[in-house]
Amino acid sequence: MWYIFLAIFLIGSLYGLYLLYRKAGKQGWEAIVPFYGQYVMAQLVGRPGWWIVWLFVPIVNIFIFYDLYLNLIKAFGKRRFWENAAAVLVPFIVLPMWGRDPQVKYLGLSTSEDFKKNYPYKKSASREWADAIIFATVAATLIRGFLIEAYMIPTGSMERSLLVGDFLFVSKLNYGPRIPMTPIAFPFAHHTMPITGGKAYSEIIKVPYKRIPGFQEIKRNDVVVFNYPMETERPIDKRENYIKRCVGLPGDVLTMEMAKLFVNGDPAFTNADFQTNYMAETEPNGMNMQRLLDLRIEIDELYSDFNSGKYALHLTKEEAEIVKKWPNVKNFYEMIFPAGTASSNSISFPHYVEGPAWNYDNFGPITVPSAGSSVKLDSLTVPLYERIIRVYEGNDFELKSDGYYVNGQKTDHYTFKMNYYWMMGDNRHNSLDSRGWGFVPEDHIVGKALFTWLSWDKDGSFFSKVRWNRIFKGIN
Structure with missing residues (x-):
């Protein structure tokens, strides 16, 4: 509609x-x-x-x-x-x-x-x-x-589906626009005053979460703009905007096995634009950096060591096939964190202290909460849902010697008040997403990304500064 x-x-x-x-x-x-x-x-x-x-x-x-x-x-x-x-x-x-x-x-x-x-x-x-x-x-x-708002992609977490410098139109109508929670605000500014800095809103008036009915519910694999749920110093509607793909709907069961996502036991949606990390090994400092720039291939410096000839690259499957055939590449493989291991850079939500380590490439099963559903409270589920109970749904929650207490009442179950979603970037090894911080509450949802109206390439020159083939390109 x-x-x-x-x-x-x-x-x-x-x-x-x-x-x-x-x-x-x-x-x-x-x-x-x-x-x-x-x-x-x-x-x-x-x-x-x-x-x-x-x-x-x-x-x-x-x-x-x-x-x-x-x-x-x-x-x-x-x-x-x-x-x-x-x-x-x-x-x-x-x-x-x-x-x-x-x-x-x-x-x-x-x-x-x-x-x-x-x-x-x-x-x-x-x-x-x-x-x-x-x-x-x-x-x-x-x-x-x-109705509709313009956004700009600042990071590479959705590459190559969305590129840094893409300007998008995001529909508020699809999922229903939120009534402004902090209605007193400086026009056009999100949370910070332009030029002068400082708060661009006042919390004198606060409005409870309410959403006008939209044309559709969020569908699995929609590209969604939402407020960053881990931010607490600002009101919900003034928190930083993130854009990711919604891979998990309320009630879905998710698992990740060797960098492959499964939803309710079935392989999740992927397309040719998805990226993961690959290691290309050459002679010391043996990679042609200009060639990488020309192909707009990004280097992950965290895992790279140029002096040793190791280059961690964010690549699509098609790009990986091209790079591994370069004559200066001696060894080439996809970088996947093995199951049961997690470094400080790869450990994933909910950061279990005991039990098997979850990482960005291997986790789950994990159930995405839906409004009205209940969960049994125990040592395995509480790390997953404690933030929902305390922060997103505003309850007093504590563990005493004889069990769990919600708002002073002893209980072994909790019933969720809102729907939640699981968001992931298409650049699977370069995305701060639900694997790092968990679920996105429905009151944080901003809108659906529709199409790019302009795309600006900072590394281009003159006419190539504009990516002409991306103007008015739909987002799938």
């Missing part, structure tokens, strides 16, 4: 702009081309063409876009508040309507002095700017909070 709505929203809006551009003497197709369409929009309203550079700057791009967009509809005589509101909230309806209305005509450069003289309006220039900023702030805050 969401994809149908999104298609209607985009197609209707672009069709409306297509018609308006034609009325303004431009080619209709110019409205559809990303960024070039905004360049033409700047020409139609009298703004400098170089302003589109600001569209690449977070936060600033919101105000620049709405300035161009609202001035465009002003150029067609649409300046009343309800017309501005409709152009933002239901553009797929009003833009085609105005585009087909013969009474609606292009009047000229709406930011020019001639336009203001020929088509006077009661508002001063400063009042128009103030209204535009306030309107853009309110509209963008509502859209960002309840």
